Amino acid sequence: MSLLDISDLTLDLPNGTRLLDGISLGVEAGETVGLVGESGSGKSLTARTVLGLTPDGSALGGRVLVDGRDLVAAGRRDVLDVRRHAAAMIFQDPRAGINPMRTIGDHMTETLRLCEGKSESEARARAIELLTAVRLPRPEDHLKQYPHEFSGGMLQRVMIAGALTSSPKLLVCDEPTTALDVTTQAEIIRVLVEQRASRGMGMLFITHDLNLAASICDRVVVMNKGRVEETGDARRVFSAPQADYTKRLVAATPTVTGSAGPVIEIRDASAPATSPVDAPGGDAAGPVPEPVAAPTPLERPDEASAITVAAAPADDEPILAVAGVSKTYHLRGKPPVHAVASTDLRLARGRALAVVGESGSGKSTLARMIVGLEEPDTGEIRVAGRDRTIVPKSRQERIAHARSVQMVFQDPYLSLDPRITAGRAIEDALRLHTELSTTGARARVVELLEQVGLGAQHAQARPRTLSGGQRQRVAIARALAIEPDVLVMDEATSALDVSVQAQVLDLVARIREERGLTLLFISHDLAVVRRVCEETVVMRYGEIVERGSTVELLAAPQHPYTQLLIDSVPKPEWAPEPRRAEASA
Amino acid sequence: MTVSNNTLAVEVMRAPKLKPANATFGIAIGVISVMTLAAIFAPFIAPYPPDQLDFAAVNAPPSPEHWLGTDGLGRDLLSRLIFGARTALLGPLLVVIGSTVVGMLLGLIAGWRGGWIDAVLGRIFDVLFAFPSLLLAIMAVALFGKGLVAPVIAMSIAYAPFVARLTRALIKAERTRPYVAAYRVQGFSGPWIALRRVLPNVTPIVGAQSTLNFGYVLAELAGLSFLGLGVQPPTPDWGAMINEAQAGIVGGHFLPALEPAVCVVLVVVAFNIIGEELSDRIGGEIPA
Structure with a gap:
C-alpha cells in the first residue's frame, strides 16, 4: 500500500471556481516525489489537502488516501490523527511559520507533551536529539532561544526538526527553500535528504524550481492550472518531456551548465500560437516577444x-x-x-x-x-x-x-x-x-x-x-x-x-x-x-x-x-x- | 495572440467592481441623503415658517396640522427640525473639510520630511490632543463671541491633529515603497511626488476616517448649542431646541426635546456606519 495515494482529486470554491481538476499522484515510502509548477498551478493546494488544510467552504471530490485513511471523507478526529502521526508539513517561510513569542524549546516540545503525553524531560531529550539531527550547532542552548535570534536557514532547520517530532511517515515540503539563499538552500536540502533516507519517509516536495526538483526527486508531477500535465521518472520528464507545457517549462528554465543558446530555440519551436503560459492567469502578456533571431550575447564572436x-x-x-x-x-x-x-x-x-x-x-x-x-x-x-x-x-x-x-x-x-x-x-x-x-x-x-x-x-x-x-x-x-x-x-x-x-x-x-x-x-x-x-x-x-x-x-x-x-x-x-x-x- | 489580447482588454474594462451594498449601509446613506435634501430645500418643504408662533397649539401632540407636534411657543416642530438640519449639518461639514485639509497638509509635511519638522509638529499635536475639543470651542466662544463661526474654527483646529497623525503614518509607510523610489529615479522632484502621487494614494483612507469625525463633531456642536454657546435662538438648531425644551420635560412635554435628540442620534449613527463601511471597502490598514 502506498503512503499517499491521491486519485481524481477535485477542489471547488463556493463560487464554483474549480481550482483542482482530477489530480492523481502517489508517494511510496522512502521515495521523493516532486510537485512542480508555476504560481497558480495548484501545487500548494494539492499538498495542503494531504493535511486537510483546504480553503473554507471548498468542496472536495475524489480520494486522498494518507496511510490508508481517506482525508476527503474523514471527520475531524481522523484529520487530527493524520496530522499527529502520519504526515507533517514544512512551509515556505520559516519566520512566518513559527510563533515569535515562544522559545525554540516550546516550539519543539509542545507537540510531544500535548499530543503524545510525554513528560517534560522526555520531550526535552527528544527535542535535543532532533535538533542535533538537523545539524544545528548547539541544540541545548537553542532550546532557550527565540526565533528572532536565528537566521532564515537555521529557522528552517528548526521547522524541519519540529515536523519530525511526530515521526511522520510522509513529509510534505512546500517550497521549503524558496526564501533562502542558494548556499543555505543546499544545506537544507542536504538535511532533508539525509532525514528522509534515515527514516525511510516518503516526501512530497513542492517547488517551482525544476533544477531543484531534478536534483532530489525520484519522480515528478508537473502541474499547470489545477491539472496534472505530466507524471513520471524525474530524469525522463526533464530530459525528454512529453507534454507541451513541460517542454516549455524545461526550456524556459535557465541552467548554469550546458549551452545557453539552444534553450531559446527549443522554446520557440515548441511554443504554439496560444500557449497556456501566455493565457490569463499565467503571464497574460499576449504577444510573446519575437524569437531572438540574433545569437545570444555569449555567442557573438x-x-x-x-x-x-x-x-x-x-x-x-x-x-x-x-x-x-x-x-x-x-x-x-x-x-x-x-x-x-x-x-x-x-x-x-x-x-x-x-x-x-x-x-x-x-x-x-x-x-x-x-x-x-x-x-x-x-x-x-x-x-x-x-x-x-x-x-x-x-x-x-x-x-x-x-x-x-x-x-x-x-x-x-x-x-x-x-x-x-x-x-x-x-x-x-x-x-x-x-x-x-x-x-x-x-x-x-x-x-x-x-x-x-x-x-x-x-x-x-x-x-x-x-x-x-x-x-x-x-x-x-x-x-x-x-x-x-x-x-x-x-x-x-x-x-x-x-x-x-x-x-x-x-x-x-x-x-x-x-x-x-x-x-x-x-x-x-x-x-x-x-x-x-x-x-x-x-x-x-x-x-x-x-x-x-x-x-x-x-x-x-x-x-x-x-x-x-x-x-x-x-x-x-x-x-x-x-x-x-x-x-x- | 490577438485572442488573448482581446480577452485582456475586456477584463481591463470591467475591472472596477463595486461590492454588493449591504442593507445597513444603504439605510445610513438614505438617512443622510434625506437630511441633506431637507436642509437644502427647507423653505420649500417645511409646512410652516420655523418661527411662526401658534398660541392656539402650545405643546400640542402630533396631529394632521402639526405632524410632530409643537413646542412651548406653539412653533411647528417638523419645520424647526428641517430648518435645524441646516446648521446641524453645515457646522460639521465645515469642520470636517477644514480639519482634513489642514491635517493632511501638516501630516504630509511631517511624514514626508521627517526629522526635526516631524518632531516639532508631533509635539504640537500632542499639546492639542491634551485639550478636549469642546473645551477649545468654549475658549474660542469666550474670545470671539457666540455663533457658528468661532466653534467651527476651534473644532477644525482640534480635529486636525487626528487627521494629521493618520496622514503622517500613512505617508511614512508609503514613502518607503518602491514606486516612490521609482519616481525619484525617473527624476521627479520630491514635492511633485508627495503632492501629486503619494497624497492622492492616501486620500481615500484619510477621507473615510474623516467621515467618522463628522458624527462626533455634530454631537459636540449640538452640545455647544445646548449649552447656549453655539447657534443662537431664534435660529432653529437641534442643540438649541433641546435646550429650549428642557423646561417642558418637567411638565410632561418630552416630545420637543426628544425629537431633535433623535435626529442627532440618527445622523451620528448613520455617519459612523458610512465611515466604517468606507474604511472597510477601501481596505486600507490604519497604522497605529
Whole structure:
C-alpha cells in the first residue's frame, strides 16, 4: 500500500471556481516525489489537502488516501490523527511559520507533551536529539532561544526538526527553500535528504524550481492550472518531456551548465500560437516577444574574445565607472554594517555586467548608490563622465541625472504606482524628459508598449489588472522612455515565474540588440545571469571577490566563494559536473 | 495572440467592481441623503415658517396640522427640525473639510520630511490632543463671541491633529515603497511626488476616517448649542431646541426635546456606519 495515494482529486470554491481538476499522484515510502509548477498551478493546494488544510467552504471530490485513511471523507478526529502521526508539513517561510513569542524549546516540545503525553524531560531529550539531527550547532542552548535570534536557514532547520517530532511517515515540503539563499538552500536540502533516507519517509516536495526538483526527486508531477500535465521518472520528464507545457517549462528554465543558446530555440519551436503560459492567469502578456533571431550575447564572436575584465584598462572612457565606493550603515546599538566596501566597477558602453551575490552581499546597495537612491560614504561614481555622487539641486541636474541611469526594480507589484495606469506612468516620464506634445507623447507610449510586447489596450490598465510579467514590461518601458545611458535591473526577474522570466530575459536581450543598451544586472541567480550578461562580478559581504567573463567564471571559478555558489546551485544528478562543462558554451 | 489580447482588454474594462451594498449601509446613506435634501430645500418643504408662533397649539401632540407636534411657543416642530438640519449639518461639514485639509497638509509635511519638522509638529499635536475639543470651542466662544463661526474654527483646529497623525503614518509607510523610489529615479522632484502621487494614494483612507469625525463633531456642536454657546435662538438648531425644551420635560412635554435628540442620534449613527463601511471597502490598514 502506498503512503499517499491521491486519485481524481477535485477542489471547488463556493463560487464554483474549480481550482483542482482530477489530480492523481502517489508517494511510496522512502521515495521523493516532486510537485512542480508555476504560481497558480495548484501545487500548494494539492499538498495542503494531504493535511486537510483546504480553503473554507471548498468542496472536495475524489480520494486522498494518507496511510490508508481517506482525508476527503474523514471527520475531524481522523484529520487530527493524520496530522499527529502520519504526515507533517514544512512551509515556505520559516519566520512566518513559527510563533515569535515562544522559545525554540516550546516550539519543539509542545507537540510531544500535548499530543503524545510525554513528560517534560522526555520531550526535552527528544527535542535535543532532533535538533542535533538537523545539524544545528548547539541544540541545548537553542532550546532557550527565540526565533528572532536565528537566521532564515537555521529557522528552517528548526521547522524541519519540529515536523519530525511526530515521526511522520510522509513529509510534505512546500517550497521549503524558496526564501533562502542558494548556499543555505543546499544545506537544507542536504538535511532533508539525509532525514528522509534515515527514516525511510516518503516526501512530497513542492517547488517551482525544476533544477531543484531534478536534483532530489525520484519522480515528478508537473502541474499547470489545477491539472496534472505530466507524471513520471524525474530524469525522463526533464530530459525528454512529453507534454507541451513541460517542454516549455524545461526550456524556459535557465541552467548554469550546458549551452545557453539552444534553450531559446527549443522554446520557440515548441511554443504554439496560444500557449497556456501566455493565457490569463499565467503571464497574460499576449504577444510573446519575437524569437531572438540574433545569437545570444555569449555567442557573438566579436565579444567572445573581447573579454574586458572590469579591472582591465579600457581604451575608451567606460560609460559607468565606480571607484572606491563604500557605504556603511550605523544602526543604533549594533555594530556598523559595511554594506559596500571600496568597490570598483567599469562598464563599457553597450555591454552587460552582472553583479551576483546572496542576500546581504551589498549588491542592491551598490545598485541604489549608482541610481542615486543612496549616497556613498566615500568613492566616486561616474556615468558618461558625469559625477553621480553629488545630490542634484536644480531641475536640469535632476533630469540629467535621471537620463544617465534608470532602474527596473525587483518587485513589479510594488514598483508601479497602484493608482496610475500603465500608459500614464510612461507618459509622465516622457513629459518630464521630452518636449513631446500630448498626442506625440501618447503615440510614443503606444510605441514603447509595443516594443516591450504589450499593446495600446494596456495603456488604460491599472497595475492590479496586469500580471507580474506585464507589470515588469511596463516598468521596463517606463525606464526606456527616458532613454538612459545605463539601465540597472535589480533582481528584476526574481519575482516572476520561470516562463515569464524567460520572456522578460528575451525581451531584455532583444532591446539590447536593437538599442545597444548598457546593462547592469543585479541578481542572486547565476543561471539567469548566464543568459543575459557577458561579464560578471561576484560580491560577498560588500566586497567583490571575483570578476571576469561570465562564461569563464562559471566554467572555472577561482575564488572559493564563487566555487561554493556554483556548487550550491541544484542540478540533476545526471548532469555533468559544472566545472567540467565546456567553456565554449 | 490577438485572442488573448482581446480577452485582456475586456477584463481591463470591467475591472472596477463595486461590492454588493449591504442593507445597513444603504439605510445610513438614505438617512443622510434625506437630511441633506431637507436642509437644502427647507423653505420649500417645511409646512410652516420655523418661527411662526401658534398660541392656539402650545405643546400640542402630533396631529394632521402639526405632524410632530409643537413646542412651548406653539412653533411647528417638523419645520424647526428641517430648518435645524441646516446648521446641524453645515457646522460639521465645515469642520470636517477644514480639519482634513489642514491635517493632511501638516501630516504630509511631517511624514514626508521627517526629522526635526516631524518632531516639532508631533509635539504640537500632542499639546492639542491634551485639550478636549469642546473645551477649545468654549475658549474660542469666550474670545470671539457666540455663533457658528468661532466653534467651527476651534473644532477644525482640534480635529486636525487626528487627521494629521493618520496622514503622517500613512505617508511614512508609503514613502518607503518602491514606486516612490521609482519616481525619484525617473527624476521627479520630491514635492511633485508627495503632492501629486503619494497624497492622492492616501486620500481615500484619510477621507473615510474623516467621515467618522463628522458624527462626533455634530454631537459636540449640538452640545455647544445646548449649552447656549453655539447657534443662537431664534435660529432653529437641534442643540438649541433641546435646550429650549428642557423646561417642558418637567411638565410632561418630552416630545420637543426628544425629537431633535433623535435626529442627532440618527445622523451620528448613520455617519459612523458610512465611515466604517468606507474604511472597510477601501481596505486600507490604519497604522497605529
